[in-house]
Amino acid sequence: MLAAAVAVAAAVATAAVQAAPNPAAYPTMDKIPAAVASWSARVLNNIPALPVNAKQLPNPDWSADVTTCRAGAGKVWGISYDDGPSQYTDDLLAQLKSRNLKATFFVIGSRVLANPAVLQRVHAAGHQIGIHTWSHPALTTISNDQVVAEIVYTARIIKEVIGVTPKFMRPPFGDIDERVRAILKNMGLTVVTWNVDSGDSAGSLNVAAQFRQYAASNSGPVISLEHDLFQSAEAQAASALDAILAGGYTIQPVDACTGITPSYDESFWSLVDGTTIASSSSAAASSTTAAAKPTTAASATSAASSTPTQRSSNGAISVTTTSVAALSALVAGVASFFIGTVVV
Numbered sequence: 001m002l003a004a005a006v007a008v009a010a011a012v013a014t015a016a017v018q019a020a021p022n023p024a025a026y027p028t029m030d031k032i033p034a035a036v037a038s039w040s041a042r043v044l045n046n047i048p049a050l051p052v053n054a055k056q057l058p059n060p061d062w063s064a065d066v067t068t069c070r071a072g073a074g075k076v077w078g079i080s081y082d083d084g085p086s087q088y089t090d091d092l093l094a095q096l097k098s099r100n101l102k103a104t105f106f107v108i109g110s111r112v113l114a115n116p117a118v119l120q121r122v123h124a125a126g127h128q129i130g131i132h133t134w135s136h137p138a139l140t141t142i143s144n145d146q147v148v149a150e151i152v153y154t155a156r157i158i159k160e161v162i163g164v165t166p167k168f169m170r171p172p173f174g175d176i177d178e179r180v181r182a183i184l185k186n187m188g189l190t191v192v193t194w195n196v197d198s199g200d201s202a203g204s205l206n207v208a209a210q211f212r213q214y215a216a217s218n219s220g221p222v223i224s225l226e227h228d229l230f231q232s233a234e235a236q237a238a239s240a241l242d243a244i245l246a247g248g249y250t251i252q253p254v255d256a257c258t259g260i261t262p263s264y265d266e267s268f269w270s271l272v273d274g275t276t277i278a279s280s281s282s283a284a285a286s287s288t289t290a291a292a293k294p295t296t297a298a299s300a301t302s303a304a305s306s307t308p309t310q311r312s313s314n315g316a317i318s319v320t321t322t323s324v325a326a327l328s329a330l331v332a333g334v335a336s337f338f339i340g341t342v343v344v
């Protein structure tokens, strides 16, 4: 394990962009990672001593977060998709390309490990990438150390795969409080939630109709929430785009619509582990980009599977694989990922 992790770190240092990251260097898919003391030591300063919640907050206060595009933007619609990359993401990329649109993708670290080439295509197509944690927990329900690990491992796999480190992050379920916000702020991250929820993760099949009605009756800026993890949600994305455009809105990624730049910030690494990484070029495919961070994580466990997964609209999980072991690990992980709550 340690040797493998060191080998990965060495490989990353010589070539920032990795087509196939080594799962042994990362935590288990869809499981909350173990704390990494060195990261916690640097990040966990002046964190409010709020309790760890038993459940996610029903109505989190987002008044300190970015919920929509810049004031006065008018009919500008920041479009965002969460929980990928998945086997459906390529179709969404095609739909966006055919309309000459750019979007923001808040990605799950363990799904980046499973689908690195998909994330590379998303980034290469010019879309913005944001952090959406490693295993998708409600962040107010986990410890300070766990919040740090969720974020840093996700930043690490993104850096390894596309060569840049996102500045934007979205907390799963929008679950955030002053404790979690302080941790994220100490890592230099900009928290983005939304002001229009498509409801696709709750099973809505009327996203286009909802967006059409909203666009026709509103004139203010929007950041919307959709998903590209499930077929039932992704299949609605194209008609939803057309509905927004028909309503006279201009569609932009979140960075453009908020005017908050840069989208990527390598100073993240100096904040979390004391290592300064030079800014990567905008061309992430360049082999000359700066070395990706990743300290060796002795606590990392292997097991992430690259097995493609699918979840139907009725919640059933189907997996195409020839490996029984991979299937078992994956089903256990996916099940824990979604149990008891709506995916957001």
Ligand SMILES: [Zn+2]
Residues within 6 Å of the ligand: 082, 083, 132, 136, 172, 173, 343, 344
């Ligand atoms: Zn989510």
